[in-house]
Amino acid sequence: MKKFMKSLMLGDSFKDIFMFWVPELISNAVLFCLPPLIDSYIVSSLNSNNLYGAMGLTITFLHFLSKLSEAIPVAAMAVIGRYNGAKQYDECGKYFGATFWTACLLGLTQLVLVFFGASAIFYWLDVPQKMIAAGVPFLKLKSLGAFLIFITAGLIGFMRAVKNTTMPMILNMAGISMFIFFDYALVLGKFGFPQMGLTGSAIATIIQYGFMIALGLIYIYKNPEYKKYFTDVVLYILDSKRIMHVINLSWPIMIDKGTLALSYVWLAKIIAPLGKYAIVTYDVVKNLERFAFLPAIASAQIITFLVSNRLGAKDAKGATANMKKILILTGIIELATLIIFSINSGYFASFFDPKHKFSAMVATTFPLISTLVVFDFIQLILAGALRGSGDVKYVMWGRFLSCTLFFVPFSYILSILPIESTTIKFTLIYGSFYANTAMMGLIFLYRIKSHKWEKNKLNEVGNG
Numbered sequence: 001m002k003k004f005m006k007s008l009m010l011g012d013s014f015k016d017i018f019m020f021w022v023p024e025l026i027s028n029a030v031l032f033c034l035p036p037l038i039d040s041y042i043v044s045s046l047n048s049n050n051l052y053g054a055m056g057l058t059i060t061f062l063h064f065l066s067k068l069s070e071a072i073p074v075a076a077m078a079v080i081g082r083y084n085g086a087k088q089y090d091e092c093g094k095y096f097g098a099t100f101w102t103a104c105l106l107g108l109t110q111l112v113l114v115f116f117g118a119s120a121i122f123y124w125l126d127v128p129q130k131m132i133a134a135g136v137p138f139l140k141l142k143s144l145g146a147f148l149i150f151i152t153a154g155l156i157g158f159m160r161a162v163k164n165t166t167m168p169m170i171l172n173m174a175g176i177s178m179f180i181f182f183d184y185a186l187v188l189g190k191f192g193f194p195q196m197g198l199t200g201s202a203i204a205t206i207i208q209y210g211f212m213i214a215l216g217l218i219y220i221y222k223n224p225e226y227k228k229y230f231t232d233v234v235l236y237i238l239d240s241k242r243i244m245h246v247i248n249l250s251w252p253i254m255i256d257k258g259t260l261a262l263s264y265v266w267l268a269k270i271i272a273p274l275g276k277y278a279i280v281t282y283d284v285v286k287n288l289e290r291f292a293f294l295p296a297i298a299s300a301q302i303i304t305f306l307v308s309n310r311l312g313a314k315d316a317k318g319a320t321a322n323m324k325k326i327l328i329l330t331g332i333i334e335l336a337t338l339i340i341f342s343i344n345s346g347y348f349a350s351f352f353d354p355k356h357k358f359s360a361m362v363a364t365t366f367p368l369i370s371t372l373v374v375f376d377f378i379q380l381i382l383a384g385a386l387r388g389s390g391d392v393k394y395v396m397w398g399r400f401l402s403c404t405l406f407f408v409p410f411s412y413i414l415s416i417l418p419i420e421s422t423t424i425k426f427t428l429i430y431g432s433f434y435a436n437t438a439m440m441g442l443i444f445l446y447r448i449k450s451h452k453w454e455k456n457k458l459n460e461v462g463n464g
Contacts, residue, residue: 017302017325023169024298027156030169030176032066033291035208038180039201040287042187044352046197049276050128052352054135055198056283057125058142060268065110065146067261071253072103072150073157075246077305078390080161085312093229096158096220098242100151102250105243107150114143125265127272127279138198145205152209155216160305162229167219171212179208252396253387259399263407263433270415270429274422277358281426284349284362289370292341295333296377299326300384307388316451323385323448327378334377342367365427372434379441382448391453398443407436 036059043055076099083091114121118139122132152175156168185193186200196203220226264286271282303326310319341348346363353359383395411432419425447453 014325014329017306017322017329020163020165020302020306021298021326021329023165024301025294027165027169027172028297028301029291029294030172032063032297033287033294034176035179035183035205036063036287037291039183040283040352042183043198043201044354045188047354049280049355049357050130051134051198053127053276053279053283054131054138055201056280057122057127057131057268058135058139058198060264060283060286061114061121061139062142062146064258064261064265065114065143066149067257068110068254069103069107069146069150069153070257071250072099072106072153072246073160074253074304074384074387075099075102075249075392076154076157077161078249078308078388078392079245080158081163081305081308081388082312082390084162085309089228090231092158092162093231094239095242095246096229098239098246099154099157101238102243102246103150103154105247106250106254107147110150111143111147114146115140118143125269125272128276131276131279134198138202141199141202142205145202145209148206148209148213152212152216155213155220158220159216160301161308162226163305163309165302167216171216171219174215175208175212178211179204182207249390249392252392256383256392256396256399259396259403263403263436266408266411267430267433270411271426273415274426277361278422278426280353281358281361281365282430284352284358285366285369285430288341288345288348288362288366289373292337292370293334293373293377295337296330296380299330299377300380302326303381303384304388307385308390311389319385319389323381326381330377330381331374334373338370338373342370361423361426364423365430368427369430369434372431372438375434375438375441379437379444382441382444386444386447386453389453391447394447394453395444398440398447402436402439402443406439407432410435 039055039059040052044052046052076095080092080095080099083089083095118136119132121139122135127135152171156171159165159167182204183201185191186196186203187198188200189195193200221230268279268282271278303323306322306326307319310316310322345366346359349359349362349366350356353362383399386392386395411429414425414428414432417425417428419428
């Protein structure tokens with residue numbers, strides 16, 4: 001214990017970590033959690049479980065796309081953060097340009113694939129025909145919003161890499177304000193706007209991220225503190241070598257984050273045969289858990305750049321100490337948050353269930369499932385630390401093998417068991433997801449204990 005307490009004296013202070021953590025908590029709340037919660041609440045006002053279910057399934061798939069986009073800022077934090085720690089500011093600016101163009105390329109790729117594959121996606125999910133009819137056009141339009149999410153992620157990744165978590169928070173708050181207004185106005189037809197239903201929700205997403213991109217670019221290029229990063233107009237320079245470096249760092253992260261996000265899509269597919277009330281229950285439980293999980297998501301964001309900067313300054317012990325501090329901080333906050341949400345899960349569910357058709361099922365399943373969330377927050381933080389060291393391929397293979405070899409077959413077996421109770425079967429299937437995160441946590445912990453991650457070179461390309 002004495003040795004453990006001594007190790008906590010290294011690295012960044014709890015106070016500094018907390019000051020980085022708070023803006024990230026707010027940013028993730030307004031960027032990833034509030035939009036689906038607000039969207040769900042507004043769409044539930046239409047009093048149609050089919051529309052609500054179609055929206056929930058689309059948002060689940062959009063979550064997968066947003067997770068792919070997160071590879072951009074993570075890669076940016078890993079490489080730019082290390083150059084920033086080494087005070088090589090010119091390289092930081094050059095990699096900002098490479099990050100921007102990588103985001104555009106990857107975002108455009110998903111736009112084409114999802115737009116033309118929307119029908120196939122919904123038919124594969126095997127949901128009721130009414131949900132398919134409502135969901136396909138909604139997903140097509142949302143894919144355009146996802147393209148803008150990729151570009152936004154690139155801008156925010158640069159800011160985080162240079163240890164600015166306040167401006168991403170401001171950008172996200174400005175974006176969510178735009179989304180809330182236009183989502184409410186266009187979905188329900190308020191303030192003189194036409195009532196557009198689900199289409200209005202997709203348009204609100206496009207407006208949200210378009211506004212954030214414009215604001216972010218203005219801030220980066222007008223901020224006098226960032227002049228040291230830009231010796232030329234790097235945004236317009238297509239540096240193929242650096243773009244390939246960012247892509248090489250990004251694709252393993254996209255696979256590992258995409259694999260985990262696809263697990264939610266897979267859950268939707270095997271839960272769908274349980275009926276439309278199970279489908280909407282799944283959406284509510286997922287959204288409530290995602291909101292309760294915000295402290296862990298924020299911690300996973302900051303551990304990446306804290307580890308990256310510490311390793312750039314040749315301080316591996318400080319990077320390890322930061323991991324321990326963030327695990328302690330997150331564990332305490334997560335425990336309190338999940339207890340509050342579990343006790344009041346039925347009440348929270350009623351906001352999305354005006355007909356009171358599935359609130360009881362949420363109230364029963366959420367407390368049981370939330371007891372397993374500890375496994376998820378541990379693996380999330382350990383994975384973020386490994387990414388900060390540039391050890392992205394280990395995280396990728398750990399998640400990919402765990403999900404494909406353990407989670408998919410295990411959850412499928414549970415789905416075909418002859419269990420009459422929908423509630424019990426739903427809980428077991430959903431719980432298998434967290435059994436999978438426990439497996440991943442053990443894989444990442446093994447890597448951390450080996451200390452090999454401390455020596456990762458980030459596959460540096462020449463000078464950059």
